[in-house]
Amino acid sequence: MENSxxxxxxxxxxxAIIFKVLGKISFFNLVRFIFPRAKTxxxxxxxxxxxxxxxxxxxxxxxYIQNYYVGSFVAAYALxxxxxxxxxxxxxxxxxxxxxxxxxxxxxxxxxxxxxVLLMQNYFEIIFWFAAQYIFFDGLFSFSVEGSNESVFGAxxxxxxxxxxxxxxxxxxxxxxxxxxxxxxxxIGLFMTLLSLARxxxxxxxxKSRDITEQ
Numbered sequence: 001m002e003n004s005x006x007x008x009x010x011x012x013x014x015x016a017i018i019f020k021v022l023g024k025i026s027f028f029n030l031v032r033f034i035f036p037r038a039k040t041x042x043x044x045x046x047x048x049x050x051x052x053x054x055x056x057x058x059x060x061x062x063x064y065i066q067n068y069y070v071g072s073f074v075a076a077y078a079l080x081x082x083x084x085x086x087x088x089x090x091x092x093x094x095x096x097x098x099x100x101x102x103x104x105x106x107x108x109x110x111x112x113x114x115x116x117v118l119l120m121q122n123y124f125e126i127i128f129w130f131a132a133q134y135i136f137f138d139g140l141f142s143f144s145v146e147g148s149n150e151s152v153f154g155a156x157x158x159x160x161x162x163x164x165x166x167x168x169x170x171x172x173x174x175x176x177x178x179x180x181x182x183x184x185x186x187x188i189g190l191f192m193t194l195l196s197l198a199r200x201x202x203x204x205x206x207x208k209s210r211d212i213t214e215q
Contacts, residue, residue: 016095023091026084041110045118051081052121055128059152062132071136078129085122086188093195116196123192130185131159134171140178144170163189 023029028047058074065071092115100107134141135155143158158171162185173179 012098016099019087019091019095020099022087026087027080028084048118048121052125052128055081055125055132058132059128059135059155062135063152063155074132075136078132082126082129082188085126086191089119089122089192089195119192119196123196126185126188126192127156127159127163130163130181131155133181134158137178137181140173140175140181142172142174144172159185162186164193165189 031047032043055078058078062071062074097107131152132155161170162182165186171182173182
């Protein structure tokens with residue numbers, strides 16, 4: 001007689017709980033708690049789009065204002081926002097549907113295309129946030145490409161290279177914090193790239209085949 005019991009496992013439940021707790025640590029949830037009317041899809045989209053523009057503006061703000069307190073605020077908020085994005089994308093990818101299914105609730109997305117657009121916004125937003133970090137923490141790095149930390153486009157280029165590759169050939173970390181930043185961005189970049197490819201492939205329509213063995 002076959003054993004019909006489900007195999008016992010705890011790893012998914014463990015990480016589902018961890019990321020559920022981490023998902024609560026965000027400025028977004030604080031705003032929605034203070035303003036209950038903000039709990040709408042439109043507000044979420046406006047929040048995501050607004051942060052894309054905010055991340056773009058953060059790069060020239062840190063470069064040209066050159067104020068320690070402004071730079072510190074941007075650097076701290078950038079790290080909080082990147083943390084928020086990564087946790088959110090991990091929950092959407094792995095755990096939201098899992099938790100809903102275990103709770104006996106119906107789970108459905110607003111739309112796959114909407115999800116891909118938001119994902120791409122998050123991807124480029126992270127690039128700009130880290131570009132601001134490379135300007136503010138320029139003393140912690142050695143830049144082999146001239147101007148990498150002295151111009152808006154140079155900082156964006158540096159961040160783009162780290163985000164989209166397995167190395168950081170034009171920037172060398174000089175300390176623990178610097179290594180943490182580049183390794184963190186490289187890992188986030190790999191995760192977001194794979195996630196983006198998976199989402200795009202899922203949207204590609206599959207045409208019918210005339211091959212009988214493939215039908």
